[in-house]
Amino acid sequence: MTEEPRVHDDQELSRRLTALIRSTPGVDEVYPAQPILEAAADAVAVKLALRQPDVLVDIDRDHGSMTVTAGIAANDTRPAPDTVREVGERIRDALAQRHADGAEAREPDLITVTIRLVEGLDAS
Amino acid sequence: MTNDDAAMPEDDLVDGHTMEELGAYLDRDRTPRDPSIEGSPACRLALSGMQRLRELSWDAMQHRAEDDPDRDSAWISGLLDTIRNEVRSGRDVPVDHPDPRLRLTMTEASVRGLVRRAGDTMGGVVMGRCTLHGDVTEPGTPIRVEVTASIAYGLAADVTADRLRARIAEVLGRHSEIVIDRIDVVFDDVHVP
Numbered sequence A: 001m002t003e004e005p006r007v008h009d010d011q012e013l014s015r016r017l018t019a020l021i022r023s024t025p026g027v028d029e030v031y032p033a034q035p036i037l038e039a040a041a042d043a044v045a046v047k048l049a050l051r052q053p054d055v056l057v058d059i060d061r062d063h064g065s066m067t068v069t070a071g072i073a074a075n076d077t078r079p080a081p082d083t084v085r086e087v088g089e090r091i092r093d094a095l096a097q098r099h100a101d102g103a104e105a106r107e108p109d110l111i112t113v114t115i116r117l118v119e120g121l122d123a124s
Numbered sequence B: 001m002t003n004d005d006a007a008m009p010e011d012d013l014v015d016g017h018t019m020e021e022l023g024a025y026l027d028r029d030r031t032p033r034d035p036s037i038e039g040s041p042a043c044r045l046a047l048s049g050m051q052r053l054r055e056l057s058w059d060a061m062q063h064r065a066e067d068d069p070d071r072d073s074a075w076i077s078g079l080l081d082t083i084r085n086e087v088r089s090g091r092d093v094p095v096d097h098p099d100p101r102l103r104l105t106m107t108e109a110s111v112r113g114l115v116r117r118a119g120d121t122m123g124g125v126v127m128g129r130c131t132l133h134g135d136v137t138e139p140g141t142p143i144r145v146e147v148t149a150s151i152a153y154g155l156a157a158d159v160t161a162d163r164l165r166a167r168i169a170e171v172l173g174r175h176s177e178i179v180i181d182r183i184d185v186v187f188d189d190v191h192v193p
Helices: A003-022 A044-049 A080-100 B003-007 B019-027 B041-067 B069-086 B108-120 B157-175
Strands: A027-031 A058-062 A065-075 A110-119 B092-095 B102-107 B125-133 B142-152 B179-191
Touching: A003 A027, A003 A058, A003 A065, A003 A080, A027 A110, A065 A080, A065 B041, A080 A110, A080 B092, A080 B102, A080 B157, A110 B041, A110 B108, B019 B041, B019 B069, B041 B069, B041 B108, B069 B108, B069 B125, B092 B108, B102 B108, B108 B125, B108 B142, B108 B157, B125 B179, B142 B157, B157 B179
Parallel strands: A065 A110, A110 B102, B142 B179
Antiparallel strands: A027 A065, A058 A065, B092 B102, B125 B142
16 A cells, blocks of 8 residues: 555644644644544544544645645634634645645645634633 | 524533533543543633633522522523533634635634623623624624623623623624624623622
8 A cells, every 4th residue: 555654744744733833822722623523423533533632733635635624722812813824824834845845746725724712811 | 593503413512521521520620631621622612611600600609599599500500501502613704814725714612702701701790692693604794793691780781781792892803803793782680799
């Protein structure tokens, strides 16, 4: 099977992107892209069960396209839209750099970032 | 009723956990850390809401328990049901970006969480239900925000409603790109502070 190296490559890429998102100002946490309840209803549950805590960004390659999906918790130290815009731009720019370096055959077709929670300083 | 309400599953679980389990987890000061709870945005929204509800309602419960314990229990139970229903993701609320390859959104649950926190931290009210009327998935669509709340006995309803509207407008203006048509506040209960 030739799939195995790609899976490992994407796990490493997901790990890097997860760390990149976590380092973005205003980000408190990175979540699996798909809600746990919804994921449990389909085959992704298997994937989630194996998911490592630092590999939380979904990278899907299908018929030559590439999509990246992430969920975050923002904090209210800055406007949440500013935070999610910066997260999206960081992912885009990082993948564009990989493409320029020859590590990616193409740039992503779609990058989806969802704020799943905005936590305040008063949040426990 | 919103489109989202119709789509919500009617089970009692929040990402696989009952509200009772989440309450017990709060009782233990969230220790030992449970990754299945802390790793779930819905559970964390629920924990946040429950924590504030406990802080806000404790005095009120103390006052009301002597007079009408059944009514008080129903009140708290109803608020917990509301929190449970509102932490599910709901619709995607868009955040604008000029690059069409970037699809940026926030969940409806995160918006409702902001509204709830804005009210619960204001003082004088305990937030009930929050509903976003209108197509929040379409940028620029005017949205009517409707909230219910319990007001502390002795406060002027009109002044308190104006304060609450201002806080909700401020937090949504800072943390979302929702265009607010108006904010309707309904005080459906009174509690003794």
